[in-house]
Amino acid sequence: MIKDPDRLGDVRLACEGDRQAFGRLIDDYGGLVYTLLLRMVADRDTAKDLAQDTFVKAWTRLRTLRKHESFPSWICSTARRIALDHLRRIKIRKEVSMPEESFVKNSNDHRPELSAEGIALLEQAVCKLSERDRQLITLAYWKELNFADVGRIMGIPEPNVRVYLHRARKRLREHLRGYENELLQQID
Amino acid sequence: MSSCSRSTNVLSYLMDELDEDDRVLFEKHLNGCPICRHELMLERSLQNGLAECMKPDAAPAELRLNVLTKILTVQRPRFPFPQVAVTLFSGAAVFFILLKILSGSGLLSKSSGFLIDVIDGIFAAVEQMNSLPLMIGAAIVTMGIISVVALLLPEE
């Protein structure tokens, strides 16, 4: 949900055909779209191409957006559909697994509790999750989206988002079993 | 390390899923149970870690320029669902023609007589329009009406 009136104004202007306003929306939401696509297709170049496709498609269909404040979830849904189409086309949907390289943000700044080692363990565990769990965990921790948005993007009812997230977190813990002490040592 | 049967509540507690009574009870339990406190500390650190490392990447540097260049040549469709209109139009045409054939062959029962009268009326009217431009004009008007209806349909 958008609350910032300037951003909301940009959505309205873009709906009316203002390309500069649309450019500002790309600046604001390009990162979300790209990250979601990257987690889904696990390839940087493909994610870049699909991010472009997402915004071009969004431009042509922006007039069908009824509620301007739900632009973030709308653009993420568009991206998700484009990624699913892509995965279906290349028919390796089941085989797509996260490669060794981590696609989770790598910067070392501002890590309140876990150290670099702890984060690396966590990233590995996230990569072992199913594509669906990865999408869910990715979206659920973005402050730009609430659980209702996540539900809309993933096509599941809002109350189920919590349930699925709970299960995904449990599976994440399973993948971290045996590493608890390493994680905790980082906190002390 | 030994385990505690109530440590399964830790994640629910952290995700704010326990109702008021259970929450109070569990907080009391937490005070006396080092195993659950340890588990809570771990889950909380994971939660913070996730929130931190799930932060979105920056958009690719060239994304904005590429998209803005591309949409200069992409026309926004004047009306967003031409496919819907074409589908509806051809669907309706097939439906009418099928009904005409069925009514001609007498396969339809008497109960649908009114419908057949309406269809016959439409076909009679079409036969009156014996010039091709007039028929194309009528088709375009029909398309226009369907387009306006499709435009008013909500997306998805």
Ligand SMILES: [Zn+2]
């Ligand atoms: Zn306990």
